[in-house]
Amino acid sequence: MAENVVVVGAQWGDEGKGKIVDLLTEKVEVIVRFQGGNNAGHTLVVKGHKVVLHLIPSGILHPDKLCLIGNGVVLDPEVFCRELDGLNSLGVQVGPSSLKISRKTHLIMPYHKLLDSAREEKKKGPDKIGTTGRGIGPAYEDKVARTGIRAADVLKPQLMLAKMEKAVEEKNVLFQHYFDQPPVKVKDMWEAIQPWTERLKPYLADISAEIASVHHAGKPVLFEGAQGTHLDIDHGTYPYVTSSNTLAGNASAGSGCGPSALHKVVAVVKAYTTRVGAGPFPTELDDETGRHLQTQGAEFGATTGRARRCGWLDLVVLRESCRLNAPQEIALTKLDVLSGLPQIRVCTGYESTEGRLAFPPQMENGLSQVDPVYETLPGWEEDISEIRSFAALPAAAQEYIRCIEQELGVKVGIISVGPDREQTLVR
Incomplete structure (x- = not known):
């Protein structure tokens, strides 16, 4: 039977999932995006050309593959259409035969983005979450409140308009009386989104049925996650999630298939740690080494352009990721960024008021109340970007990888030594 694979980020996002998905896509027939919105960007470099995708699965760059957007995603119709246009301008022809959207996928409406920005502006200091302002949170709120607009609603304009009016009625109370902003006019927003929602219609499909059909035909499916484990709404560093x-595990619910269809999990781990926005970060480096990681790793957000905070690899965070995701394999990315550092440190535990911790504390902002315990490993000077086998890596780089495997109990099967598709070692 074909092996279905789930690819997830094991840190706070930005681990390089796009490249790993792109690599694994060659072995599958179907790629499914199962959660998140356009607050995440997957950057791929193919033959020196940089492509950033926010909603459309990374597998779209491969011919003869079927890409699906699942019900767990919140989709901005305008962003989706602009992404389509961008791909077509690069000569990547995308149509309903190669890309489908679940009719159950919730849509991000213009008022969601306005509400997102208004909330973040009103927050002060430590209360700021660092949201991208893309409307993702408010769209998920409406989904849970059962006032959301689903993709299938674009096929019934009167229903969609009625749902918008109901949603906006409540939000205008907030806009006027809490945020001191003018009320939203449904008519204006309806007219603004019509060109985008009209273009969605040919792409709508029953994604659950599509996955079942492919599965029964014995063809492999790849499930593509966005963000990272420690941004999870339940298990991440709440409220900075x-x-x-x-x-x-959400690949099942977010795409419409049973959990038995998920055969293998690949956790993508950056060779150091980064974080965007606010939130506790025990191994953060606000020094020359941190600037080295930021510069050499080009650590600037694909979606926002914001500089990422950088720090040493945190194995405590990764132990929790392995416990939550049960990966069979790790894909280690950006190992080349560590080249040139005389010593490399890894966090193997936390000191806290409760003693030594091997896993993150579970109280709110618990990570801000711990001190990292480090193990120091030798660094390497060699440029490893052209190396294509594990045996050819410097001894110190091999030792670093073995340390990760020993601490986490998971094999590092894929090693990325540069942004291009070809700069990858498969063990």
Whole structure:
């Protein structure tokens, strides 16, 4: 039977999932995005050309593959259409035969983005979450409140308009009396989104049925997650999290298939740690080494352009990721960024008022109340970007990888030594 694979980020996002998905896509027939919105960007470099995708699965760059957007995603129709246009301008022809959207996928409406920005502006200091302002949170709120607009609603304009009016009625109370902003006019927003929602119609499909059909035909499926484990709404560093479940287990609910269809989990781990926005970060480096990681790793958000905070690899965070996702394999990315550092440190535990911890504390902002315990490993000077086998890596780089495997009990099967598709070692 074909092996279905789930790819998830094991840190706070930005681990390089896009490249790993792109690599694994060659072995599958179907790629499914199962959660999140356009608050995440997957950057791929193919033959020196950089492509950033926010909603459309990374597998779209491969011919003869079927890409699906699941019900667990919140989709901005305008962003989706602009992404289509961008791909077509690069010569990547995308149509309803190669890309489908679940009719159950919730849509991000213009008022969601306005509400997102208004909330973040009103927050002060430590209360700021660092949201991208893309409307993702408010769209998920409406989904849970059962006032959301689903993709299938674009096929019934009167229903969609009625649902918008109901949603906006409540939000205008907030806009006027809490945020001191003018009320939203449904008519204006309806007219603004019509060109985008009209273009969605040919792409709508029963994604659950599509996955079942492929599965029964014995063809492999790849499930593509967005963000990272520690941004999960339930298990992440709450409240500094995203608005969806980012764990491998959600690939089932977020795409419409049974959990028995998930055969293998690949956890993507960056060779150091980064974080965007606010939130506790025990191994953060605000020094020359941190700037080295940021510069050499080009650590700037694909969606927002914001500089990412950088720090040493945190194995405590990764132990929790392995416990939550149960990966069979790790894909280690950006190992080349560590080249040139005389010593490399890894966090193997936390000191806290409760003693030594091997897993993150579970109280709110618990990570801000711990001190990292480090193990120091030798660094390497060699440029490893052209190396294509594990045996050819410097001894110190091999030792670093073995340390990760020993601490986490999971094999590092894929190693990325550069952004291009070809700069990858498969063990």
